[in-house]
Amino acid sequence: MSARESFNPESYELDKSFRLTRFTELKGTGCKVPQDVLQKLLESLQENHFQEDEQFLGAVMPRLGIGMDTCVIPLRHGGLSLVQTTDYIYPIVDDPYMMFRTGKNLETMGAARERRGGNGNAQEWFCDGGKAGRIACANVLSDLYAMGVTECDNMLMLLGISNKMTDRERDKVMPLIIQGFKDAAEEAGTSVTGGQTVLNPWIVLGGVATTVCQPNEFIMPDNAVPGDVLVLTKPLGTQVAVAVHQWLDIPEKWNKIKLVVTQEDVELAYQEAMMNMARLNRTAAGLMHTFNAHAATDITGFGILGHAQNLAKQQRNEVSFVIHNLPVLAKMAAVSKACGNMFGLMHGTCPETSGGLLICLPREQAARFCAEIKSPKYGEGHQAWIIGIVEKGNRTARIIDKPRIIEVAPQVATQNVNPTPGATS
Numbered sequence: 001m002s003a004r005e006s007f008n009p010e011s012y013e014l015d016k017s018f019r020l021t022r023f024t025e026l027k028g029t030g031c032k033v034p035q036d037v038l039q040k041l042l043e044s045l046q047e048n049h050f051q052e053d054e055q056f057l058g059a060v061m062p063r064l065g066i067g068m069d070t071c072v073i074p075l076r077h078g079g080l081s082l083v084q085t086t087d088y089i090y091p092i093v094d095d096p097y098m099m100f101r102t103g104k105n106l107e108t109m110g111a112a113r114e115r116r117g118g119n120g121n122a123q124e125w126f127c128d129g130g131k132a133g134r135i136a137c138a139n140v141l142s143d144l145y146a147m148g149v150t151e152c153d154n155m156l157m158l159l160g161i162s163n164k165m166t167d168r169e170r171d172k173v174m175p176l177i178i179q180g181f182k183d184a185a186e187e188a189g190t191s192v193t194g195g196q197t198v199l200n201p202w203i204v205l206g207g208v209a210t211t212v213c214q215p216n217e218f219i220m221p222d223n224a225v226p227g228d229v230l231v232l233t234k235p236l237g238t239q240v241a242v243a244v245h246q247w248l249d250i251p252e253k254w255n256k257i258k259l260v261v262t263q264e265d266v267e268l269a270y271q272e273a274m275m276n277m278a279r280l281n282r283t284a285a286g287l288m289h290t291f292n293a294h295a296a297t298d299i300t301g302f303g304i305l306g307h308a309q310n311l312a313k314q315q316r317n318e319v320s321f322v323i324h325n326l327p328v329l330a331k332m333a334a335v336s337k338a339c340g341n342m343f344g345l346m347h348g349t350c351p352e353t354s355g356g357l358l359i360c361l362p363r364e365q366a367a368r369f370c371a372e373i374k375s376p377k378y379g380e381g382h383q384a385w386i387i388g389i390v391e392k393g394n395r396t397a398r399i400i401d402k403p404r405i406i407e408v409a410p411q412v413a414t415q416n417v418n419p420t421p422g423a424t425s
Helices: 035-041 106-115 131-145 167-187 238-247 251-257 263-278 282-290 303-313 332-338 363-372
Strands: 054-056 059-061 070-074 081-089 097-099 154-162 192-200 204-213 229-232 295-298 319-329 357-361 385-392 397-408
Touching: 081 131, 131 154, 131 167, 131 204, 131 263, 131 282, 131 295, 154 167, 167 192, 167 204, 192 204, 229 319, 229 363, 238 251, 238 263, 238 319, 238 332, 251 332, 263 319, 282 357, 282 363, 295 303, 303 319, 303 357, 303 397, 319 332, 357 363, 363 385
Parallel strands: 154 192, 319 397
Antiparallel strands: 054 059, 070 081, 081 204, 154 204, 229 357, 229 385, 295 357, 319 385
């Protein structure tokens, strides 16, 4: 992703204290209803539907449980299926364009802070003129990519504009959000043709992604077998990185973690989190076909354990998933431990926003998948780790008592980070 100039509110005739995340009290996919509550609420949708494959106009209706985020509906015409998903989130970063695109190096980030005569607070910098929009679009598309779908035929955009914004804030910020969403859709090879925009107390960012597929263009998430291995394509810890970046400006919270992490560590983790959240899972979706993936899901608001459990319940075979390794953004595991059980990162319950794909692959293919996705031909930044196994079981998922933490070094680490004068390590 190309670098863009840092988002400076004053460049858009806004007050320098403007923060997109102030227009919501929850961040990203941390807005999700608790998993057990959601299952109970949606039970009526599951009754007598899709428990087993059914016949629909002469075609087999694939079964997809309510824990999965994508529907697959056979169409009346010629063996085609409609694959569709919808999702929305609240702003998780302060850059409008990224909350609907990402880039930026940290050296420019610090320089921009100095240019504005910032007071040294970490929140004085804004990455890449609209990260909110790009992240929201990538988050919507991920559910299609988890089905191995690489081509999206159409997107709709769902946008809630906060009624707490001034007219100037609305007119300056919302176009950046829309542009970020549009640009990410175009990178995915699709376009935004409509949607819905409403007034709302909080900003809401999301959409609908739709495609029409032949049977060989998607992979049903229900064919894991004992002996498969679990592969994850983005590191965990985005929610932690975003939270602690805000803590740089809150002394009572920063003081709790400053012995285990430096301000530079936090800046790097935050930048890396944004790069990962804004990165499409499209490459991984294509490689699912190349390496014969048996099932997959994307990791978002329920955390890696919650989504692994949903995927395990979906399996036709009597299997269970066991997670041994947790790839985590550098230093964020230490931060999480220092905060007790606040985030749930080590327990697999920490929400992620626009997280990676969790893929069940044949054992003999997994290492090749992880090597291939890092190839320069797919662009920079793609990663993957083998994190667990599929064994015979009762369709459950668990993380072992003491999982191995894989510290994922920031890929922007070669860039310099100008220290924030107001924060202390």
